Amino acid sequence: MQAVILERALNYLLETHQIDVSLLDGKVVHFSLQDLPIEVGFVCTNTRIFVTTDTSTIADVNIKLKASVFLALLQGEDLTKLLREDKIIIHGDVKTAQLLVDLLQQVDIDFEEELSKYTGDIVAHQVGKLAKKFKSSDNPLTSIKDKITTLLIRPKVQ
Amino acid sequence: MTQETTHFGFKEVATQDKQGMVRGVFDSVANKYDLMNDVLSFGAHRLWKHYTIATSNVKAGDKVLDIAGGTGDLARAFAMKVGDSGQVVLSDINAAMLNEGRKNLINKGVSGVEFVQLSGEQIPFADNSFDCVSIAFGLRNVTDKDQCIREMYRVLKPGGCLLILEFSKTDIALLEKFYEFYSFNIMPQLGKIIADDEDSYQYLAESIRKHPNQETLKQMVLDAGFGLCEYHNLSGGIVALHKGIKI
Numbered sequence: 001m002q003a004v005i006l007e008r009a010l011n012y013l014l015e016t017h018q019i020d021v022s023l024l025d026g027k028v029v030h031f032s033l034q035d036l037p038i039e040v041g042f043v044c045t046n047t048r049i050f051v052t053t054d055t056s057t058i059a060d061v062n063i064k065l066k067a068s069v070f071l072a073l074l075q076g077e078d079l080t081k082l083l084r085e086d087k088i089i090i091h092g093d094v095k096t097a098q099l100l101v102d103l104l105q106q107v108d109i110d111f112e113e114e115l116s117k118y119t120g121d122i123v124a125h126q127v128g129k130l131a132k133k134f135k136s137s138d139n140p141l142t143s144i145k146d147k148i149t150t151l152l153i154r155p156k157v158q
Numbered sequence: 159m160t161q162e163t164t165h166f167g168f169k170e171v172a173t174q175d176k177q178g179m180v181r182g183v184f185d186s187v188a189n190k191y192d193l194m195n196d197v198l199s200f201g202a203h204r205l206w207k208h209y210t211i212a213t214s215n216v217k218a219g220d221k222v223l224d225i226a227g228g229t230g231d232l233a234r235a236f237a238m239k240v241g242d243s244g245q246v247v248l249s250d251i252n253a254a255m256l257n258e259g260r261k262n263l264i265n266k267g268v269s270g271v272e273f274v275q276l277s278g279e280q281i282p283f284a285d286n287s288f289d290c291v292s293i294a295f296g297l298r299n300v301t302d303k304d305q306c307i308r309e310m311y312r313v314l315k316p317g318g319c320l321l322i323l324e325f326s327k328t329d330i331a332l333l334e335k336f337y338e339f340y341s342f343n344i345m346p347q348l349g350k351i352i353a354d355d356e357d358s359y360q361y362l363a364e365s366i367r368k369h370p371n372q373e374t375l376k377q378m379v380l381d382a383g384f385g386l387c388e389y390h391n392l393s394g395g396i397v398a399l400h401k402g403i404k405i
């Protein structure tokens with residue numbers, strides 16, 4: 001159900017703000033949370049985005065992160081910093097990841113509320129608080145695409 | 159030579175006869191169809207259809223084909239979404255149902271919808287024509303379902319979306335029991351009282367039972383070539399919406 005809400009919000013945004021998603025066309029992005037059983041796939045095609053919980057398709061990029069980091073990211077957290085701190089793991093086509101993150105940051109959804117459906121209110125609230133802490137301690141998102149790209153094409157070997 | 163057979167409800171019939179028998183059912187229920195839908199589903203079919211439209215991602219300017227569209231509920235809602243720059247085709251194999259659809263849409267002031275009599279097994283449109291193809295409560299009546307899904311795949315544009323709304327299997331034991339009793343005892347009786355047609359509603363109940371479950375249908379969609387398919391259970395799985403993406 002959460003995927004449906006996200007999908008509707010994203011497509012509403014694309015339609016009402018006439019956002020060009022042609023750069024994302026044909027791309028599949030998987031997001032998975034490390035601490036909650038949530039995995040979603042974003043399939044960008046035919047100028048719209050499908051959000052799916054079926055992540056068996058091969059993705060162009062896989063993004064792994066904790067729920068609190070996810071919330072922080074959506075609230076405009078500096079991606080470079082999260083990457084540097086190893087709070088987010090990205091495998092695959094980084095440009096695609098960045099384009100999708102840009103888009104997600106524009107969606108007006110109460111993700112805390114959505115997460116609470118998985119975790120119960122208290123945990124979600126704490127995750128949300130954590131996310132805000134991340135946010136308040138940082139500069140607003142700047143144009144960091146190039147920096148991230150450089151950072152990510154040299155992934156850390158575990 | 160042995161004759162190929164298929165099921166018509168619980169009966170085994172010659173494959174080539176099924177289409178005519180299904181036509182008989184819908185010829186007979188056409189003028190009471192909407193009323194019966196409301197009564198038999200307690201109005202829930204409106205919610206299921208609403209959900210289908212809401213999750214379709216159809217937008218202004220899109221081209222949409224509704225297969226087995228009957229009295230036109232989905233076509234009407236799609237027409238509002240695609241606007242003047244888009245196109246909606248309401249299709250059905252049955253002229254009587256299509257006629258009800260046409261009357262319905264005219265009465266409701268919907269314009270711009272095209273009506274085409276066609277079988278989902280042989281869709282007379284070019285490859286890669288539509289942004290969305292839907293079939294609601296129709297697939298279980300189609301003789302060769304795999305062929306129908308392949309045809310829907312063919313006429314969809316790359317990236318296009320398939321929507322199959324159909325009765326399915328609930329895994330809630332108590333609901334299953336109630337539903338079993340309701341569909342085999344109450345539904346045909348209501349069909350008899352309201353539409354004076356017990357047999358057609360007996361067929362409808364049986365055809366629901368014969369329809370593939372969620373996972374089987376998902377696999378059929380993937381086998382037809384769709385790169386992605388997922389289903390959403392509605393009303394505890396009594397109905398499922400399968401969404402396939404042509405990638």
Ligand SMILES: C[S@@+](CC[C@H](N)C(=O)[O-])C[C@H]1O[C@@H](n2cnc3c(N)ncnc32)[C@H](O)[C@@H]1O
Pocket residue numbers: 180181184195225226227228229230231249250251252255276277278279293294295296299300301
């Ligand atoms: C239960 S009605 C559904 C009508 C409408 N889609 C709705 O949801 O209210 C099933 C429809 O499938 C149509 N149908 C049966 N076999 C078909 C086929 N092979 N191709 C296209 N339509 C078919 C019938 O004529 C009937 O109108």
